Amino acid sequence: MNETFVGMPAFPEAAREALDDTTLRGNLRHATHTIRAKRAATVAEVSDWAELREAGSRIKEHTLRHLDRYLEQLEESVTAAGGTVHWAADAAEANRIVTELVRETGESEVVKVKSMATQEIGLNEALEAAGIRAYETDLAELIVQLGEDRPSHILVPAIHRNRAEIRDIFRTAMAGWGRPAPEGLSDRPAELAEAARLHLREKFLRAKVGVSGANFMVAETGTMVVVESEGNGRMCLTLPETLISVVGIEKVVPTWRDLEVFLQTLPRSSTAERMNPYTSMWTGTTDGDGPRAFHLVLLDNGRTDTLADEVGRQALRCIRCSACLNVCPVYERAGGHAYGSVYPGPIGAILSPQLRGTASEIDVSLPYASSLCGACYEVCPVAIDIPEVLVRLRERVVEGGPAVREGNRVVLRPARGHAAERAAMRAARWTFTHPGALRTGQRLASRARRLRPRTLPGPGAAWTATRDLPEVPAEPFRDWWERTRGGKEETT
Amino acid sequence: MRVALFLTCVNDTLYPDTGRAVVRLLGRLGVDVDFPLAQTCCGQAHYNTGYRHETEPLARHHAEVFGEYDAIVTPSGSCAAMVRELYPRLGERARAEGRGEELAGVLAPVVPKTYELTEFLVDVLGVTDVGAVYPHKVTYHPTCHGLRSLGLGDRPRRLLEAVRGLELVELPGADECCGFGGTFAVKNAGVSAAMGADKMRNAESTGAEVLCAADNSCLMHLGGTMSRAGSVVRPVHIAEILASTEEEPAR
Numbered sequence: 102m103n104e105t106f107v108g109m110p111a112f113p114e115a116a117r118e119a120l121d122d123t124t125l126r127g128n129l130r131h132a133t134h135t136i137r138a139k140r141a142a143t144v145a146e147v148s149d150w151a152e153l154r155e156a157g158s159r160i161k162e163h164t165l166r167h168l169d170r171y172l173e174q175l176e177e178s179v180t181a182a183g184g185t186v187h188w189a190a191d192a193a194e195a196n197r198i199v200t201e202l203v204r205e206t207g208e209s210e211v212v213k214v215k216s217m218a219t220q221e222i223g224l225n226e227a228l229e230a231a232g233i234r235a236y237e238t239d240l241a242e243l244i245v246q247l248g249e250d251r252p253s254h255i256l257v258p259a260i261h262r263n264r265a266e267i268r269d270i271f272r273t274a275m276a277g278w279g280r281p282a283p284e285g286l287s288d289r290p291a292e293l294a295e296a297a298r299l300h301l302r303e304k305f306l307r308a309k310v311g312v313s314g315a316n317f318m319v320a321e322t323g324t325m326v327v328v329e330s331e332g333n334g335r336m337c338l339t340l341p342e343t344l345i346s347v348v349g350i351e352k353v354v355p356t357w358r359d360l361e362v363f364l365q366t367l368p369r370s371s372t373a374e375r376m377n378p379y380t381s382m383w384t385g386t387t388d389g390d391g392p393r394a395f396h397l398v399l400l401d402n403g404r405t406d407t408l409a410d411e412v413g414r415q416a417l418r419c420i421r422c423s424a425c426l427n428v429c430p431v432y433e434r435a436g437g438h439a440y441g442s443v444y445p446g447p448i449g450a451i452l453s454p455q456l457r458g459t460a461s462e463i464d465v466s467l468p469y470a471s472s473l474c475g476a477c478y479e480v481c482p483v484a485i486d487i488p489e490v491l492v493r494l495r496e497r498v499v500e501g502g503p504a505v506r507e508g509n510r511v512v513l514r515p516a517r518g519h520a521a522e523r524a525a526m527r528a529a530r531w532t533f534t535h536p537g538a539l540r541t542g543q544r545l546a547s548r549a550r551r552l553r554p555r556t557l558p559g560p561g562a563a564w565t566a567t568r569d570l571p572e573v574p575a576e577p578f579r580d581w582w583e584r585t586r587g588g589k590e591e592t593t
Numbered sequence: 594m595r596v597a598l599f600l601t602c603v604n605d606t607l608y609p610d611t612g613r614a615v616v617r618l619l620g621r622l623g624v625d626v627d628f629p630l631a632q633t634c635c636g637q638a639h640y641n642t643g644y645r646h647e648t649e650p651l652a653r654h655h656a657e658v659f660g661e662y663d664a665i666v667t668p669s670g671s672c673a674a675m676v677r678e679l680y681p682r683l684g685e686r687a688r689a690e691g692r693g694e695e696l697a698g699v700l701a702p703v704v705p706k707t708y709e710l711t712e713f714l715v716d717v718l719g720v721t722d723v724g725a726v727y728p729h730k731v732t733y734h735p736t737c738h739g740l741r742s743l744g745l746g747d748r749p750r751r752l753l754e755a756v757r758g759l760e761l762v763e764l765p766g767a768d769e770c771c772g773f774g775g776t777f778a779v780k781n782a783g784v785s786a787a788m789g790a791d792k793m794r795n796a797e798s799t800g801a802e803v804l805c806a807a808d809n810s811c812l813m814h815l816g817g818t819m820s821r822a823g824s825v826v827r828p829v830h831i832a833e834i835l836a837s838t839e840e841e842p843a844r
Contacts, residue, residue, distance in 0.1 A: 113780065113783060116783055116784055120787055430769050430770045430788050431781070431784050434784050434787045435784050469777065469780045471774070471777070472737070472773065472788070473774055473775075473777070474770035475737055475741040476741070476768075476769075478741075479741055489682075500643065500644065522642070527647060529634075530636075530639060530648075530650060530651060532633075533633040533654070534654050536630065536631050539633050543606050560779050563778075564782070567786040567818065567821060568789070568820075569816075569817045569820040569821045570817065571607050571816065572607075573606075574608075574609050576609065577605055577606050577609055578600055578605045578612035579630060581609055581612075582612075582628045582630070587620075587628060588613065588617065
């Protein structure tokens with residue numbers, strides 16, 4: 102995954118920045134609550150939502166089980182339609198392939214459709230290193246790129262910015278990337294949109310190479326699908342002479358009929374729209390229409406390893422709608438950057454540690470970046486049981502166990518730094534399987550109740566920093582029960 | 594019908610009043626509950642933190658203690674969800690690891706017989722008016738496991754609405770997590786505290802005196818937050834409200 106995220110601190114530390122930034126928290130709260138309410142309303146309009154969710158989940162599960170077959174079929178269909186298929190095992194290979202393809206055209210700039218796959222592999226940075234400039238054309242991605250920022254949401258990468266901040270970014274940075282912002286630009290949405298339109302139009306008309314991802318790839322016809330709201334994607338997909346699409350292997354669906362389900366669930370879950378404004382589909386190349394050369398780069402980058410985990414593999418069903426981000430109380434407070442990946446929020450917390458492994462500080466902390474409230478599972482349009490996968494990954498962190506890494510079966514050792522916790526859990530287990538010991542502990546606590554401290558040492562300090570400890574009762578329930586037989590022998 | 598009270602380790606140790614309230618309430622409704630003294634902990638904290646192998650002996654112990662009863666009642670949505678939703682999963686995992694049916698066989702009997710208190714009142718006893726009196730302004734927080742894992746729906750609300758003197762007011766953002774989440778409260782203390790503070794402010798905005806929930810662990814987190822902040826709202830478990838009468842009023 103993206104090299105820029107290596108060395109990220111653990112989630113709790115990374116979240117502190119957002120927690121301390123009241124503007125950021127206000128922006129996030131406003132945006133997530135607005136879209137949350139809208140999504141709920143548009144989903145409620147569909148009488149067969151539960152069936153659609155089930156169908157989407159089944160289609161994805163079926164495809165994942167027979168992924169090898171459908172990918173081969175896809176390769177045949179794309180090739181037959183005049184496209185060229187490339188296979189990339191990891192980010193470095195994908196970046197190498199794309200860089201080489203752009204070089205062959207002799208161009209030194211590309212226009213980009215918003216794409217999570219190219220974000221994941223850090224393509225823009227790789228192209229930059231090869232002397233090729235990549236222009237993001239999605240409005241939010243443009244804001245992130247101009248602001249030398251990182252995306253913080255799957256669908257709305259600049260969700261953490263408000264209008265005034267965007268105006269300032271446009272005023273300061275647009276000139277360095279092409280057409281400058283108009284004089285006296287205000288923070289009115291229409292003016293901001295117009296500034297972006299003028300800036301981007303020049304790039305669309307000049308570019309000879311377009312780079313995209315895809316929301317779906319249809320195996321039976323080799324058709325690629327991008328759904329979007331702004332139309333900038335369609336510009337990039339139709340105007341350049343060469344089109345290069347980098348797509349994760351899990352994006353394949355068997356047939357056109359399968360799209361019917363997702364073209365209903367995706368827009369309602371993501372932007373709360375009944376239908377997304379632009380659905381672009383392209384199949385290989387066609388003489389006299391659209392790009393003359395089409396390259397499909399199929400990206401693995403940890404996906405085959407993830408597929409080997411029978412519980413964790415459901416993360417690969419994800420259609421990147423980001424409904425789970427918008428309802429997540431943790432995401433709402435911690436912000437997207439804290440997740441140390443282009444995939445933030447609940448889905449990021451299960452996807453990143455699977456795609457990248459749990460070796461780094463950030464990846465080892467992500468399975469714990471959730472209170473397991475279950476809101477993410479409830480809204481997921483392909484029914485990914487995110488809480489279950491989180492617990493599975495926690496198990497992998499503290500107990501180790503079998504996994505697949507780069508195609509090899511390995512037995513992971515427990516992550517470091519959990520020794521004290523493990524000892525405490527074992528001690529608690531011992532106490533709880535010895536009721537007499539539990540009672541002794543309770544009585545000791547009751548006897549020492551007047552010594553209840555205001556602050557606790559060690560990990561307990563995290564509790565007492567903002568919360569008071571509960572009072573310890575004079576008598577635990579079991580002693581009362583034994584003394585009174587459930588109140589029947591109680592004397593007053 | 595032999596009914597057992599599964600009080601949970603948190604209630605037993607820190608909130609015995611809730612246990613006494615359940616005993617009094619059910620007694621008033623003609624149910625004589627037993628409290629098996631060998632009970633300890635369902636293992637939820639272990640399981641949710643990733644210690645599945647430490648959870649198994651706890652689940653086994655729990656099922657052995659409660660297996661004989663016809664119904665098991667607990668005043669905790671999250672511990673009921675642990676038994677109902679996750680015990681079957683523990684059995685499946687043991688089976689998948691080639692350890693046979695034994696664990697699944699031991700755990701299975703308690704799964705369908707475990708009821709969260711409000712479920713037991715409404716579904717098993719068939720009552721919504723439990724004859725309680727509680728003249729206070731109350732707002733209700735439906736805890737995550739009660740809401741999503743158990744699907745308690747409007748049962749707690751119907752019970753509260755039937756309490757004489759009680760004024761029930763809507764909690765804004767009711768279905769949002771309070772931020773407790775077991776070890777989450779310590780591992781991600783900053784985010785947890787922010788979530789708790791928001792829940793507290795929402796409760797305060799209703800003008801209620803009492804924040805009620807069906808889980809003392811969530812109330813422990815919220816109560817600790819409110820106490821530290823000097824809030825006028827106080828946490829009270831739903832069992833204590835339902836047990837409250839004119840003769841023996843709850844605080």
